[in-house]
Each structure stands twice: as C-alpha cells, then as structure tokens.
Amino acid sequence: MLNDFIFHNPTKIYFGRTALSHLKEALAEFGPRVLLVYGKGAIKRIGLYSAVMKELAAAGKQVTELAGVSPNPRYSEVLSGAALVRENEIDLILAVGGGSVIDCAKAISVSAYCEGDAWQKYWVDFRPLENRVVAVASILTMAGTASEMNSGSVITNEAAGIKEGRVFPPEVCPRFSILNPEYTYTVPKYQMASGIFDILSHLMEQYFSGEDDNTSDYLLEGLMESLIRSARVALREPTDYEARSNIMWCATMALNYITGVSKTQDWEVHGIEHQLGAYTDCAHGAGLAAISIPYYRHIYKDGLHRFIRFATRIFGVCPEGKTGEEIALEGIDRLRDFVSELSLPLSIRALGATEKMLPRIAETVELGGGYRFLSREEILKILQDAYRAE
Amino acid sequence: MLNDFIFHNPTKIYFGRTALSHLKEALAEFGPRVLLVYGKGAIKRIGLYSAVMKELAAAGKQVTELAGVSPNPRYSEVLSGAALVRENEIDLILAVGGGSVIDCAKAISVSAYCEGDAWQKYWVDFRPLENRVVAVASILTMAGTASEMNSGSVITNEAAGIKEGRVFPPEVCPRFSILNPEYTYTVPKYQMASGIFDILSHLMEQYFSGEDDNTSDYLLEGLMESLIRSARVALREPTDYEARSNIMWCATMALNYITGVSKTQDWEVHGIEHQLGAYTDCAHGAGLAAISIPYYRHIYKDGLHRFIRFATRIFGVCPEGKTGEEIALEGIDRLRDFVSELSLPLSIRALGATEKMLPRIAETVELGGGYRFLSREEILKILQDAYRAE
Numbered sequence: 001m002l003n004d005f006i007f008h009n010p011t012k013i014y015f016g017r018t019a020l021s022h023l024k025e026a027l028a029e030f031g032p033r034v035l036l037v038y039g040k041g042a043i044k045r046i047g048l049y050s051a052v053m054k055e056l057a058a059a060g061k062q063v064t065e066l067a068g069v070s071p072n073p074r075y076s077e078v079l080s081g082a083a084l085v086r087e088n089e090i091d092l093i094l095a096v097g098g099g100s101v102i103d104c105a106k107a108i109s110v111s112a113y114c115e116g117d118a119w120q121k122y123w124v125d126f127r128p129l130e131n132r133v134v135a136v137a138s139i140l141t142m143a144g145t146a147s148e149m150n151s152g153s154v155i156t157n158e159a160a161g162i163k164e165g166r167v168f169p170p171e172v173c174p175r176f177s178i179l180n181p182e183y184t185y186t187v188p189k190y191q192m193a194s195g196i197f198d199i200l201s202h203l204m205e206q207y208f209s210g211e212d213d214n215t216s217d218y219l220l221e222g223l224m225e226s227l228i229r230s231a232r233v234a235l236r237e238p239t240d241y242e243a244r245s246n247i248m249w250c251a252t253m254a255l256n257y258i259t260g261v262s263k264t265q266d267w268e269v270h271g272i273e274h275q276l277g278a279y280t281d282c283a284h285g286a287g288l289a290a291i292s293i294p295y296y297r298h299i300y301k302d303g304l305h306r307f308i309r310f311a312t313r314i315f316g317v318c319p320e321g322k323t324g325e326e327i328a329l330e331g332i333d334r335l336r337d338f339v340s341e342l343s344l345p346l347s348i349r350a351l352g353a354t355e356k357m358l359p360r361i362a363e364t365v366e367l368g369g370g371y372r373f374l375s376r377e378e379i380l381k382i383l384q385d386a387y388r389a390e
Numbered sequence: 391m392l393n394d395f396i397f398h399n400p401t402k403i404y405f406g407r408t409a410l411s412h413l414k415e416a417l418a419e420f421g422p423r424v425l426l427v428y429g430k431g432a433i434k435r436i437g438l439y440s441a442v443m444k445e446l447a448a449a450g451k452q453v454t455e456l457a458g459v460s461p462n463p464r465y466s467e468v469l470s471g472a473a474l475v476r477e478n479e480i481d482l483i484l485a486v487g488g489g490s491v492i493d494c495a496k497a498i499s500v501s502a503y504c505e506g507d508a509w510q511k512y513w514v515d516f517r518p519l520e521n522r523v524v525a526v527a528s529i530l531t532m533a534g535t536a537s538e539m540n541s542g543s544v545i546t547n548e549a550a551g552i553k554e555g556r557v558f559p560p561e562v563c564p565r566f567s568i569l570n571p572e573y574t575y576t577v578p579k580y581q582m583a584s585g586i587f588d589i590l591s592h593l594m595e596q597y598f599s600g601e602d603d604n605t606s607d608y609l610l611e612g613l614m615e616s617l618i619r620s621a622r623v624a625l626r627e628p629t630d631y632e633a634r635s636n637i638m639w640c641a642t643m644a645l646n647y648i649t650g651v652s653k654t655q656d657w658e659v660h661g662i663e664h665q666l667g668a669y670t671d672c673a674h675g676a677g678l679a680a681i682s683i684p685y686y687r688h689i690y691k692d693g694l695h696r697f698i699r700f701a702t703r704i705f706g707v708c709p710e711g712k713t714g715e716e717i718a719l720e721g722i723d724r725l726r727d728f729v730s731e732l733s734l735p736l737s738i739r740a741l742g743a744t745e746k747m748l749p750r751i752a753e754t755v756e757l758g759g760g761y762r763f764l765s766r767e768e769i770l771k772i773l774q775d776a777y778r779a780e
Contacts, residue, residue: 002571002635004406009399012560015651016394170402181392215636215643218616222608229603245392246605249651253605258648261405261639 002214002262009256011149012176015249017241019178020051020139026176027059030135031091034061035084037105039069039097043141046186052096052139064088066108069097072277073104075119075157081108082118085134095138095174099145102138106153106172109133119157123164129172138174141183143248144195144285146202146255148177163278179252181244189238193342194285196231196247200224200338201269201288202254207310208296208303209264209370217306219259223250224314228338235341266370269295272379275361282351289344290351293336294385298378300328302371307331347389358383392604392652399646401539402566405639407631409568410441410529416566417449420525421481424451425474427495429459429487433531436576442486442529454478456498459487462667463494465509465547471498472508475524485528485564489535492528496543496562499523509547513554519562528564531573533638534585534675536592536645538567553668569642571634582628583732584675586621586637590614590728591659591678592644597700598686598693599654599760607696609649613640614704618728625731656760659685662769665751672741679729680738683722684775688768690718692761697721737779748773 014022027034034056043049056063066081084090085108095105111118113131121127140148147153151172154165184192207220227250233243253259272295273287280287300307308324311317311331315338319327339346353361362380367373374382404412417424424446433439446453456471474480475498485495501508503521511517530538537543541562544555574582597610617640623633643649662685663677670677690697698714701707701721705728709717729736743751752770757763764772 001632002405002639004408006402006404006412008402012396012398014396015392018394022396212632213616213619214632215613215616215639218612219609219643220612222610222612223605226603226605226608242391242602242604249392249605253609253648258643 001212002216003264005261007257007261008170009149009173009258010170010175011173011256013149013179013252014176015179016245017180017182019180020055023052023055023139023178024059026137026178027056027061027092029175032060032062033064033088033091035064035066035081035088035090035093035108037066037069037081037093037095037097037101037108039071039101041067042186043096046141046183048096048139048141048183064090069101069104071100072156072163073100073107075155075159077104078107078111078118078155081105082112085112090134093134093136095136096141098140098142099147102136102140102147102174103145103153103155105136105138106147106151106168107155109136109172110153110168119155123155123157123166126166129169133172136172136174137176139178140248142187142191142195143184143251144198146252148174148179149252149256152255161278163274179248181241181248184244184248185239189235190286190343191283192234192238193344194283195251196227196285197289197339197342197344198285199227199247199251199254201285201292203227203259204292205266205269205370206260206263208266208306211305213309214262216259216261216263221313223253223259226250228314232341264370266368268369268374271366271368272361272382275364276348276351276353278364279357279361280348280352282348286344286351287348289339289342290346290348290386290389291382293332293339293346294382294389296332296335297329297385298382299369299371299374300332301325304328348383348386353387355387358387391602392606393654395651397647397651398560399539399563399648400560400565401563401646403539403569403642404566405569406635407570407572409570410445413442413445413529413568414449416527416568417446417451417482419565422450422452423454423478423481425454425456425471425478425480425483425498427456427459427471427483427485427487427491427498429461429491431457432576433486436531436573438486438529438531438573454480459491459494461490462546462553463490463497465497465545465549467494468497468501468508468545471495472502475502480524483524483526485526486531488530488532489537492526492530492537492564493535493543493545495526495528496537496541496558497545499526499562500543500558509545512558513545513547513556516556519559523562526562526564527566529568530638532577532581532585533574533641534588536642538564538569539642539646542645551668553664569638571631571638574634574638575629579625579628580676580733581673582624583734584673585641586617586675587679587729587732587734588675589617589637589641589644591675591682593617593649594682595656595659595760596650596653598656598696601695603699604652606649606651606653611703613643613649616640618704622731654760656758658759658764661756661758662751662772665754666738666741666743668754669747669751670738670742672738676734676741677738679732679734680736680741680776680779681772683726683729683736684772684779686722686725687719687775688772689759689761689764690722691715694718738773738776743777745777748777
C-alpha cells in the first residue's frame with residue numbers, strides 16, 4: 001500500500017555531454033553576483049573551472065570564489081561562505097564538484113541570513129527553516145550523494161566533533177544542476193567504487209522496509225539492477241559513457257525522493273557508518289559496504305519476504321529447492337560478492353577501525369531500523385561482525 | 391546509453407487519503423480569485439464538490455465556476471473558461487476531475503492572455519508559449535493521463551474536427567495536485583480498465599524504442615509490473631486501496647517525464663488511436679488496447695531484443711528452447727491476454743469502426759514509430775488487422 005506522502009522536487013536537470021552549453025541560459029534567471037564554491041582543485045585539473053568561468057563571464061556575472069571545501073564539508077567553511085554571501089550580496093551560489101561541495105553550498109544558503117547560530121538551529125535543534133535562502137545551483141563531478149537533486153546537507157562541526165545531516169524544504173534544492181557523466185571519468189577507482197556502493201545503499205535503505213510490494217519497491221529494484229549492471233562495466237572500462245551515464249542518473253534518482261515516496265525507510269546502515277566515519281575518516285561508501293553485510297545478515301528474518309525478493313530479483317538467486325531463509329542468505333552472499341567485485345574491503349578493520357573503538361562507536365549510533373528498532377547491544381554485535389569479517 | 395536530456399517538473403504532489411486536508415495550505419500561495427473547472431457532475435455525486443467548496447471558503451477564496459467540461463475537452467469550452475479568467479482576474483485555475491478537466495484547465499491558462507487565436511498558435515502552428523499563463527492546480531478523480539503532473543493538454547477543436555495534443559513548458563504543469571485514490575473507487579469498470587491500458591500504453595510507448603537497456607528502461611519495467619499486478623487486484627476488488635493507490639501513482643509516474651528521459655520514444659499507437667477516436671469516439675484506452683496488439687506484432691522484429699526482454703521480464707515468458715521471435719510473440723500474446731483480462735475488446739469493430747473508415751483513418755495518421763517510421767500502407771494493414779481481430 002502506498003502510505004500518504006507529499007512529493008515536490010523543483011530542480012531542473014541538464015544531463016549529458018552537452019549539458020554545460022545550457023549554463024548561460026540557466027544563469028539568466030538569476031542576479032549578477034555569483035559565489036562559486038568548489039573543492040581542492042580537481043575541477044581545475046579536468047579543465048572544468050576555466051570552462052565554467054568562461055560561461056559566467058559570457059553571462060555577465062561577477063564572481064566571488066570559495067575554494068578548498070573539504071570532502072566532509074566543515075561548518076567553519078560554511079561560515080566563511082555565508083560571510084562572502086552577505087558581503088557581496090550574492091544572488092546565486094554555484095557549487096562545482098561532488099556531493100560535499102553541493103552540501104556546503106546549501107548550508108551556506110540557509111546560514112547566510114540566519115539569526116543566531118545556524119548549526120545549533122538547523123543541525124542540532126532541527127528547527128524549521130525560517131530565514132530567507134539564497135538560490136543554489138550545481139555542476140556535478142561525482143556520482144553518489146544525489147545532492148544535485150535534493151535538499152539535504154551533511155555538515156561536520158569540527159569544534160563539536162559531530163557530523164550531522166539535515167533535509168531542508170524544497171526551496172533549498174538546487175534550482176538547476178548540470179550533470180555531464182564525462183566529468184566522472186577521472187574519479188579514482190576506489191572513490192568510484194565507494195560512490196557506487198553509496199548509491200546502492202541509498203536504494204537498499206529505502207527498499208528494506210514495509211511489508212507489501214508497492215510501486216516504489218519496483219522502481220528501487222529497477223535502479224538497483226541498472227546500477228549493478230553499469231557498475232560492472234565501469235569497473236572494467238572507466239570511460240564507458242553508457243555505464244557512467246547510467247550510474248550518474250541512478251545516483252540522482254536514488255535520492256531525489258521519487259523512489260522513496262510512501263516508504264518508511266531504514267537508514268540504520270547510514271547511521272552506523274556516520275559514527276564509524278567519525279572515528280576512522282573512512283570513505284563513506286566503503287564504510288557502508290562493510291557494515292551492510294553483517295547488518296542485513298542480522299535483520300533479514302524480520303523482513304524475510306523482501307530479502308527473498310531481493311535475492312531473486314536483484315541477484316538472480318534460483319529459489320528452487322531452498323527455504324526462504326536460504327534464499328535470503330544467498331542474496332546477501334551475492335551482495336557480499338558485489339562488494340568484492342568493487343574491490344572494497346569486507347572488514348572495517350581494513351578501514352582503520354580498532355577493537356577498542358567498537359563499543360564507543362556503538363554507544364553514539366542513533367537507534368533505528370527498517371523492520372524493527374535495534375538495541376545498542378545489537379549494533380555492537382554488528383560492528384564486531386564487521387570487524388571480524390574476512 | 392542515456393541521451394542528453396533536460397528534466398524539470400515542479401508539480402507538488404499531495405498523495406493519499408488525507409491529501410485534501412492540505413488544500414487550504416496549498417491555496418495560501420495564490421491570490422483570492424479561483425476558477426473551479428469540473429466535468430459533468432461526478433464530483434458532486436461523490437461529495438467532493440462540497441468538500442472542495444468548503445476548503446475554498448475556509449481559505450477565503452472567491453470562486454467562479456466552469457462546469458460541464460466534456461470528456462474530450464473542446465476548444466469552445468476553453469474559450470469560455472479563458473473569458474471567465476479575464477473577466478474575473480482569476481489567480482488560480484483549480485481543476486477537479488480526470489485528465490480531460492485538467493487538460494482543459496491548462497488550455498484555459500495558456501489561452502486567457504494569448505494575443506490572437508490560441509488554437510491556431512499553440513495547437514496548430516506549435517508556436518513557443520509567449521504570453522503569461524495563469525497558475526493551474528488539480529484535484530484528481532481518475533487514474534490515467536498523468537495530466538496532474540505534466541504540462542500536456544489535448545484539446546478537440548470541434549469546428550475543425552481535429553483533436554490535438556501539445557506539451558507546454560513546465561510553468562504550465564499544475565503547481566500542486568491532490569491525489570486521493572479513494573476518489574477513483576466509483577469510476578465504472580470499463581472506464582477503469584480503459585484508464586489502466588492507457589497507463590500501460592504510456593509506458594510501452596516509451597519502452598519500445600532504443601537499442602540498449604538504460605536506467606529509464608528498468609524504471610519503465612518496474613512501473614509496468616506494478617501496474618499489471620495492481621490492475622488484477624482492482625478488477626476483482628475495485629475498492630482495494632492498495633491496488634488503487636498503486637495504479638494512481640503508476641499513472642502519474644508513467645507520464646510525468648521522469649521515466650522517459652533520454653528515450654526517443656514511439657507514440658505511434660497513440661497517433662493511430664487519436665484518429666480512430668476522431669471517427670468512433672471510443673474510449674481512449676480501449677482504442678489503444680485494440681491497436682497495440684497488431685501494431686506490436688507488426689514491428690517486433692525491428693526491436694527484437696526489447697520485445698524478448700518485455701516478454702520475459704513483464705509477462706514471465708520462459709525463454710528455454712525458443713527462438714527470439716517465438717519469445718517476443720509469446721510476450722505479445724500475453725499482452726493480448728491482459729487486454730482480455732481487462733474485458734476490453736480486441737477488435738476495433740467492437741469500438742464502432744467500420745471497414746470503410748479504415749483507409750480514411752490511415753490517411754490522417756501522423757507517421758512515426760519507435761523502431762522505424764511506418765508507411766501509410768503499413769498503418770492501414772495494422773488497422774485492418776485490428777478490425778479483423780477476434
């Protein structure tokens with residue numbers, strides 16, 4: 001059954017090899033003052049920085065820059081950007097990069113005109129958005145987070161030692177996003193693999209909840225199948241446009257809210273990984289992969305019907321002569337094999353976790369779950385299993 | 391491979407049993423003068439008219455009414471609505487009904503402030519939209535056209551004897567749409583079945599094009615599977631909320647442009663049906679069903695790979711020991727069986743077509759096709775096959 005839902009996603013997507021040619025027309029809707037936000041310089045190496053600057057100049061924009069945004073964007077960086085927005089009366093914040101850069105741009109947008117401390121208000125107290133926001137747009141260089149078509153923003157407050165995500169109202173979604181799969185060709189293989197598992201995890205975290213099989217479940221399956229198929233091609237041939245274009249669009253579709261409508265959703269794997277990441281600074285997708293296997297092995301009996309369906313439909317497990325539990329477990333084995341195909345480690349040991357860390361990580365995880373709420377003891381057991389895995 | 395595309399759909403969806411409770415908040419964004427557009431009175435029989443009027447009053451709106459919109463909305467009705475918009479300086483056109491009523495509301499929106507004849511400009515000459523439009527919103531009572539979340543408008547010019555569809559820019563999309571599946575419970579079975587095939591046809595018209603299997607194809611398959619599964623339940627039990635809610639959302643997703651991105655698409659079945667409908671006034675979905683079977687039998691060799699995939703994935707045809715052509719044809723046989731499950735006729739004879747009409751219908755069909763362009767002789771052959779079918 002479809003539970004009641006509200007869906008609204010106003011982001012305009014320009015997709016493909018020619019996407020950047022639309023930048024000038026897309027910019028026409030906004031005032032002249034642009035804050036360009038980007039990371040550590042990858043966009044300069046692939047020539048994107050100069051291409052974008054050329055279009056901005058052609059569109060008659062005055063550009064202020066915020067460079068050097070961290071892979072896990074920090075609140076101090078957000079505050080620097082917010083000050084630039086106010087000082088320069090910025091009309092549009094244009095993020096050029098991956099999910100971190102776009103998340104940072106959204107955080108700047110909501111923080112620039114916030115009365116009081118934005119971190120406390122929006123990422124700690126989760127207060128409703130009450131101040132005006134500055135328009136955000138993006139040019140994407142990595143497939144993974146879907147930040148290019150959603151209103152989420154994950155920020156790390158380095159002073160408080162907390163990484164926290166917040167979903168804002170649709171007005172914080174990028175007004176437009178430019179997605180050219182070719183920009184992802186030069187992403188290192190480990191980062192690409194990590195991004196792919198992040199996408200898959202977004203899909204599974206929505207999929208593994210609910211009793212009946214509704215339209216969203218069918219759409220999630222379609223995206224999982226398409227992603228896995230294209231991932232296998234991209235691993236062999238990183239510049240295969242067919243594979244890269246499908247991976248990029250799967251990433252956007254995996255978390256632009258359309259496939260999650262009516263689903264209660266899980267997100268406990270992400271919850272555990274966030275804390276693992278806080279201790280180890282491991283790549284997000286790699287952490288998700290190592291946690292997913294013991295997590296799903298721990299909970300599959302609570303959503304057996306869905307795990308059987310996952311096994312047969314996503315990984316082609318043959319159900320004949322097997323019990324439901326055997327089918328479900330075989331599906332999780334295939335998922336583990338896919339992690340290995342991606343050359344991601346199966347153990348969080350390989351990601352820098354130590355045995356001593358585990359109780360402390362378990363202690364700070366927010367409790368939740370798609371099929372039932374887990375106890376803190378269960379979280380610890382999953383972490384221990386993830387630690388011992390080979 | 392994903393071809394380059396632009397996607398933008400700003401419609402806000404309120405879905406479910408409680409959706410109408412959001413009407414007042416949704417109305418707050420618009421000025422006080424509302425034009426309420428509806429059909430022949432079904433909304434009064436199910437109590438929706440009075441519920442909506444109550445919310446409009448609570449929101450302090452001044453309501454003007456355009457009642458009696460035809461199932462195939464006419465340009466004369468559009469002009470009446472456009473005059474009401476101008477006379478009353480309408481701020482929002484609120485359509486309450488099925489696709490026809492919403493299509494009519496959009497046509498009123500683009501016509502009210504059009505200089506010169508809107509029909510000629512937008513539905514004949516296909517000129518770019520150049521005048522201001524009035525905001526449109528909808529409350530949906532039938533699953534089928536997806537007009538609640540797209541910018542299309544099919545209008546019949548009764549003077550010219552032409553039915554023509556036009557896709558407008560995203561600003562013509564409903565600003566919000568309220569989708570409560572319970573409103574569809576009282577739709578007569580034949581109309582429900584026709585709507586279901588219309589939805590399936592929208593999906594197939596997008597699916598049967600292109601060589602490779604991209605993300606859109608996987609999503610289209612997911613929607614086809616979900617739709618067929620829920621259709622079978624709704625046929626037995628018209629007030630099954632699970633089935634009705636999935637059918638309604640499949641309908642919206644089938645033509646809100648998201649599953650069509652990058653696809654060249656076909657739409658020749660719709661092209662033939664439009665002309666069939668002009669001669670017979672048959673229910674749209676019923677016409678589509680009777681044409682689809684001979685059409686796909688005629689063209690399947692040109693897209694054999696996709697028809698094999700359709701057979702195995704959508705209708706579970708077992709491929710073992712069969713040639714590709716045999717598998718593809720078995721898939722089309724299963725599609726024909728599904729038409730029979732819906733109690734829709736397989737022959738256009740049963741829809742009022744005569745042998746004499748066929749050459750005249752074939753003569754006026756716009757030529758096109760998903761895998762190759764058909765000749766006029768081929769269209770006639772398909773019509774003759776559809777006429778002779780049992």
